[in-house]
Amino acid sequence: MAEITLDQIIQPENLVYTKSRIMTDTVLHYCPGCGHGTAHRLLAEVIEELDLQADTIGVAPVGCSVLMYNYMDVDMQEAAHGRAPALATAIKRLMPEKFVFTYQGDGDLAAIGTAETIHACNRGENITILFINNGIYGMTGGQMAPTTLPDMKASTCPYGRDVRMMGNPLKITDIVATLPGSYYVTRQSVHTPGNVRKAKKAIRKAVEYQKRNQGTCFVEIVSNCNSGWKMTPADANQWLEENMLPFYPLGDLKVPEE
Amino acid sequence: MGELRLMKGNEAVAEAAIRAGADGYFGYPITPQSEVMEYLMAEKPHERTGMVVLQAESELAAINMVYGGAACGKKVMTSSSSPGISLMQEGISYIAGAELPCLLVNVVRGGPGLGTIQPAQSDYFQAVKGGGHGDYRLITLAPASVQEMSDFVKLGFELAFKYRNPVMILSDGAIGQMMEKVELFDPVPRSKEILPWATTGKTPDRERNIITSLDLDPKRQEDFNLKLQKKYGEIEEKEVRYEKIQCDDAEYLFVAYGTSSRVVQKAVQLARSRGIKVGLFRPITLWPFPSKEIFAMTGQVKGILSVEMSAGQMVEDIRLAVKGKIKVDYYGRMGGIIPTPDEVVEMLEKKIIGG
Numbered sequence: 001m002a003e004i005t006l007d008q009i010i011q012p013e014n015l016v017y018t019k020s021r022i023m024t025d026t027v028l029h030y031c032p033g034c035g036h037g038t039a040h041r042l043l044a045e046v047i048e049e050l051d052l053q054a055d056t057i058g059v060a061p062v063g064c065s066v067l068m069y070n071y072m073d074v075d076m077q078e079a080a081h082g083r084a085p086a087l088a089t090a091i092k093r094l095m096p097e098k099f100v101f102t103y104q105g106d107g108d109l110a111a112i113g114t115a116e117t118i119h120a121c122n123r124g125e126n127i128t129i130l131f132i133n134n135g136i137y138g139m140t141g142g143q144m145a146p147t148t149l150p151d152m153k154a155s156t157c158p159y160g161r162d163v164r165m166m167g168n169p170l171k172i173t174d175i176v177a178t179l180p181g182s183y184y185v186t187r188q189s190v191h192t193p194g195n196v197r198k199a200k201k202a203i204r205k206a207v208e209y210q211k212r213n214q215g216t217c218f219v220e221i222v223s224n225c226n227s228g229w230k231m232t233p234a235d236a237n238q239w240l241e242e243n244m245l246p247f248y249p250l251g252d253l254k255v256p257e258e
Numbered sequence: 259m260g261e262l263r264l265m266k267g268n269e270a271v272a273e274a275a276i277r278a279g280a281d282g283y284f285g286y287p288i289t290p291q292s293e294v295m296e297y298l299m300a301e302k303p304h305e306r307t308g309m310v311v312l313q314a315e316s317e318l319a320a321i322n323m324v325y326g327g328a329a330c331g332k333k334v335m336t337s338s339s340s341p342g343i344s345l346m347q348e349g350i351s352y353i354a355g356a357e358l359p360c361l362l363v364n365v366v367r368g369g370p371g372l373g374t375i376q377p378a379q380s381d382y383f384q385a386v387k388g389g390g391h392g393d394y395r396l397i398t399l400a401p402a403s404v405q406e407m408s409d410f411v412k413l414g415f416e417l418a419f420k421y422r423n424p425v426m427i428l429s430d431g432a433i434g435q436m437m438e439k440v441e442l443f444d445p446v447p448r449s450k451e452i453l454p455w456a457t458t459g460k461t462p463d464r465e466r467n468i469i470t471s472l473d474l475d476p477k478r479q480e481d482f483n484l485k486l487q488k489k490y491g492e493i494e495e496k497e498v499r500y501e502k503i504q505c506d507d508a509e510y511l512f513v514a515y516g517t518s519s520r521v522v523q524k525a526v527q528l529a530r531s532r533g534i535k536v537g538l539f540r541p542i543t544l545w546p547f548p549s550k551e552i553f554a555m556t557g558q559v560k561g562i563l564s565v566e567m568s569a570g571q572m573v574e575d576i577r578l579a580v581k582g583k584i585k586v587d588y589y590g591r592m593g594g595i596i597p598t599p600d601e602v603v604e605m606l607e608k609k610i611i612g613g
Contacts, residue, residue: 054459069468075457077329078470086319087326093310119315
C-alpha cells in the first residue's frame with residue numbers, strides 16, 4: 001500500500017470543516033472541555049452565515065469570557081461586571097440598524113447584573129443575550145454561583161449548597177420568559193454533537209429575530225465547568241446531563257407566534 | 259444674540275443638550291436634578307433632533323448606558339445628584355479607562371449618605387481627585403449661573419471629544435433649581451461622523467474596534483497609564499479656566515466657585531465698602547485647577563480665604579498652589595446651608611486680616 005503523506009490529506013477537496021472566518025486565530029484560553037469555545041464558534045458561524053460582520057456590535061462580560069473580544073472578529077465592547085445589557089441597550093437604541101448581542105455568564109447575568117438583565121428584557125430591548133450557565137464562578141476559581149445546584153459543592157460552599165443558609169439557585173431564564181418584553185427565550189446545551197446542532201439553530205433564530213424589533217431574544221446555554229467542578233471533561237458532561245439538565249430542562253420557554 | 263429665556267439651571271442643561279446635538283441622555287430621577295430628564299421628555303427630543311432619552315432602572319444602568327453609547331462614538335450624557343453620582347463611580351472609572359468621551363452633570367446636594375436635598379459643594383474631592391478606582395481624571399467645570407449651565411454643556415462635549423475623556427459639570431442644588439435669564443446658543447445638528455475608534459460594525463477596510471479598560475499585561479497596562487498621564491498633563495497645560503473679579507488692586511483674595519462665588523461677589527462689595535481691598539478668584543475648571551494662576555497672586559495679596567459649601571476641600575488645592583508663601587484659610591457651611599456675605603467678610607477679617 002502506497003504511503004499517504006499529511007500534505008496529500010490536507011487539500012481543499014478533503015476539507016469537511018473550517019473555522020468560521022469570524023473567529024480570529026488567537027488561541028482560546030478556555031480549559032480543554034469547556035463549552036465556551038463551542039458557544040463562541042456557533043455565534044461566529046451564525047454571524048458569518050447571515051453576513052452580519054459589518055453590522056455586529058458585541059458586549060463581553062466579566063467572567064471567563066471576559067476576553068471574548070480577542071476571539072471574535074467583530075467590533076466589541078468590554079462591560080463592567082453585570083452591566084452588559086445596559087451597554088447593549090444604549091448601543092441598539094443609538095444604532096437600531098445594527099445587530100447587538102451580549103454574552104454573559106451566570107454570575108454576571110444572574111447575580112451582580114440581575115437588575116440590568118430583568119429591566120433590559122422587560123423593556124423589550126431589541127438585543128440578543130447569550131447566557132452561559134455552568135453553575136459556578138469559573139474565572140475566580142470555582143465559587144458558588146446564583147445557579148449552583150442545591151447540595152452542589154463549590155469553593156465557597158465546600159460542603160455543598162445548603163439552600164436554607166445560602167439561598168436557592170435562580171432560574172432567571174424562566175423569569176425572563178414571563179416578561180412581556182422578551183420575544184424568544186430558549187434553553188440549550190452544547191455537551192453532545194446533537195445538542196450543539198440544536199443550540200446553533202436556536203442562536204440563529206435569536207440573531208435573525210432581532211431584525212423583527214419585537215423584543216429581547218434570550219438563549220441560555222447550560223454548560224460545564226470541568227475545572228470548577230473538578231471533573232474530567234467527559235465526567236463533567238455526564239454530570240451535566242444527570243444533574244444540571246433535570247433542574248434546568250432544555251427546550252424553548254417562549255417562542256414567537258408565527 | 260441668541261434666544262433669551264427664563265429657565266431653571268436644570269432645564270438649561272436639558273435644552274443645551276438638545277441644542278448641542280447630543281445623541282443620547284440616560285438618567286435616573288434624584289432631587290435636586292430631576293428637571294433635566296423631565297424637561298427632555300417633555301420636549302420630545304426624538305422628534306426635534308432624533309436624540310434618544312431613556313429613564314434607566316438605576317444610576318448604575320444609566321452610567322453603563324453612557325459607556326455603551328460613548329463607545330459607539332456618540333455624544334451621550336447623564337445627570338444626577340451626589341448619592342447617584344456615587345453609585346456611578348465604577349462606571350466613570352471604566353469610561354475613563356476606556357478613554358470614552360461623555361458628559362456627566364452632578365447637581366450636588368449635601369452629604370454624606372442620603373444627606374439632604376439642599377445645595378452643597380461637598381463632592382469636590384470626588385470630582386477632582388478620582389472618585390472611582392485607578393489613576394484617572396475628570397475635566398471638571400464649575401458653573402456659577404444658569405447661563406453657564408447651558409454654555410458648559412456645549413463646552414463639556416467639545417472637551418470630552420477633544421481629549422476622549424469624561425467631563426463633569428459640578429453644579430449644585432441652588433444653580434440647578436434657580437431661575438435666571440439665559441441666552442441659548444444656536445442649535446448644532448447631530449453629528450453623522452463615524453469615528454475611527456468607535457464600535458460601529460467592523461467593515462472590510464479596517465480592523466475590528468475593541469473598547470475595553472482591561473489589559474492583563476503589566477507592562478502594557480503601565481504604558482497605557484503613562485499615556486493617560488501624558489494626556490492629563492496636556493489638559494493641565496491647555497484647559498485651565500478661571501475668572502478674576504476686582505483682583506487688580508486686591509490686598510486679600512477670596513477663592514470660590516459655583517454658588518459660593520456668587521455669595522463671595524457680594525462679600526467683595528461689602529468688604530470694599532468697609533475699605534478692605536479684596537478680590538475674587540473664581541476657578542471655572544476645578545480640574546485642571548488654576549494652580550499657577552493662584553500662585554501668581556501670592557506676590558500681590560497677603561492672604562487667601564477659600565469659601566466653600568463643604569468642610570474645606572478646595573482649600574487643600576489652594577494650599578498646594580501657594581506653596582506656603584502666604585496664609586490660606588477656609589470658611590464654609592455644610593448640610594445644605596449657604597453662607598451669607600456678612601459671615602464671609604467677618605471670617606476674612608478674623609481668619610486672614612486679623613489672623
